[in-house]
Amino acid sequence: MTQVGEGQDTAESAPPVATFGAPTAGEILAERYELVEHINNDSAGRLVWRGVDVILRRPVAVVLRYPGGDSATEMLQAAVAASRVIHPNLVGVYDAIDEADRAYVVREWVDGQSLRELVAHGPLDPARATAIGNAVASAMAAVHATGMVHGNVHPGTVMISDDGRVVLADARTDGGDSQENDIRAIGGVLYFALTGHWPHAEVPLRGATAGHGRAAIGDAVRDASGTLAAPRQVRAGVPAYLDDLTMDLLDPAIEPPSSDVLAAELARLDIPGEEQFLEPTGPLRFAADTGEEPSPLAAAGGRKVAVGIAGVLTVALVAILVGISVWGGDEQQDPENTPAALPSASAPVAEDTTPPAAQVRKLDIAGARVIDPDSRDRLGLDGVEKAYDGDQDEGWATQTYRGAPNFGGYKRGMGVWIDLGTERTVKSVQVNLSAVGVSAQLLSGTIDAPSTNAGDDRIIKEYAKAPIGQPFEDHDGTTMTFNGFDADAKYRYLLFWITELPPTDGGFKVGVQEITVQGS
Known part of the structure; x- marks a missing residue:
């Protein structure tokens, strides 16, 4: 089965492969990844192995190049970049290791073709x-x-x-x-x-x-x-x-x-x-x-x-x-069932009563508020309406925290709670931020609660049970897109939950410039 990129057997243009440092079945790389079976060599000259993460006991794909050099460096750089984008329709990248004489990327194993x-x-x-x-x-x-x-x-x-x-x-x-x-x-x-x-x-x-x-x-x-x-x-x-x-x-x-x-x-x-x-x-x-x-x-x-x-x-x-x-x-149409002619543009046509499919569009946000369960003074909770007013130049921002990116080390996080007004089919949520380096995730839930520390605590504990897609860790962009919604489910309440802030002058802070919800 294909497990890498082109995934085809080596083409006639594939570069020659040296034997020094060649992997063998049963070898454990980085004291963690056991090589089980050589699957193929891709057309770029990389070796593709099925392996096992002996620590987490999960199957992995190991894409290996030897000897090292510029081509190996490019492979590792691409893998590191890919690992920063987490999405259900992207293969997960787990590790990228350079051993000088060879390099390899460890990623999600996909049973399929x-x-x-x-x-x-x-x-x-x-x-x-x-x-x-x-x-x-x-x-x-x-x-x-x-x-x-x-x-x-x-x-x-x-x-x-x-x-x-x-x-x-x-x-x-x-x-x-x-x-x-x-x-x-x-x-x-x-x-x-x-x-x-x-x-x-x-x-x-x-x-x-x-x-x-x-x-x-x-x-x-x-x-x-x-x-x-x-x-x-x-x-x-x-x-x-x-x-x-x-x-x-x-x-x-x-x-x-x-x-x-x-x-x-x-x-x-x-x-x-x-x-x-x-x-x-x-x-x-x-x-x-x-x-x-x-x-x-x-x-x-x-x-x-x-x-x-x-x-x-x-x-x-x-x-x-x-x-x-x-x-x-x-393949051959039955002449007895073939209509003699289609109606002309002027002929009457029966009214189509088929209900139209729901169109994906930007959904209105009925209301929002800041969730801050560990707040000491309930300050900095105003202005959240700027996070969904259609203007990316203005938004809601956290206060400046000193000491550590996790809100000074004394908060689990902060977030923007969204109310769509009624249950809707949601396709994606896009969040535009003021800076890179933010760690955050999108959560969903079915309860509302008072805007108090106790109410916020209840929301985060309940919503944490229903994450949407994968979290972003130290994200190197200013836009986060969440697509992991259940097509058969309805959503009314969502929570954009921030766990780590990027550095700013004298501390850590971020602005949520615009939140856009797409659905029907």
Whole structure:
């Protein structure tokens, strides 16, 4: 199974590997990580082993390079950077060790396979392709929120665990990478999932040559002039709106959206497979102005055009008919069941009573207050409304604490408690801070309590039982994005809980400039 980046067997361009310092089964690295089985050598010449953390007794993947040198240093630097971003759709990095003659990275072991291996059995259905694209875009939004770039997004680095979790692995950023290339690579991932081909020849993505293990992936289908064929031209059953989105992301003439906007749009389109062709929200949103809030991607620019409402209904009906045919598994349509003609734009169309899918959007915060269970004087609790007023230039700030980053050593922490007014489906929470170096996490709960030390203590003890995603430790960015919400759950009360402050003049302090909640 693939456990690293490209994950393919060594390509012909892989550098020769020395024998000095070669790992052996049963060897224990750093007095902690036992090597169990050699899985493969990736196309960059690194050895991939399945191992066991003998202290925590958990499986790990060990990515090892020997001898050391500049390439090993780059691998370690990329691993250290990746370890700072914690997200459910990113492979966890546990350790990075340089032993001079060799170096290795220890990370989460994923029981599953890469997207490259999965699609080897055939292209994916549109619903599953959308779900994978959504997961990758959510991971990318977390990476980009820190100001970093992933730089190595392709079907070998997208991994699907046996329990269905999608994770992105093997960040390998350098000076030639950009966030735009990351986003266009997500378009490539969508294209590959839908067609089984990688459009690298026409898309300026780093690593499209054999040295990075992508050349082994079949090139996309093209016409005589070299123009990339759209997914709908390669296979039947791809919805028009998903086809348009994919091609827009690959079109260098169209400026791509930011990764968080793309993640929100794919989350909106990520609906159960059996509803994929019966839900009109997707095609209608791209095709015409329905009087609703416009799609973020439509606002960002694209190839979509507005048409009359009758024409839109015709397009929606075509999508329904095509969807029923494809999802029914009939390659040859039964002539007896084929409609003689579709209704014209002027023909009456039955009213569509299907309820629209909930759109992901910014949710209003009904109220907020500061949670400070260990306060000595209940000071510094005012002004929290500035943390969600839409103005990042102003926010709520802690007092200045001296002596230690953990609030002078006498507080468990402080936080901003959020009330959404009613139970809502929440997709993500983004928190903009005034400085780097903050440790914090997002919690959820169902109780409210008086704004007193005792009430605050009750809230933190109760909410600590329901963390959202992973905590940020000494975060090197000013934006934290939390995406680990249960899609089937409803949330009303959230708590952004700060445990360590960054240094400032004469002490430790941070400002919460803006909190943004996305959901429906």
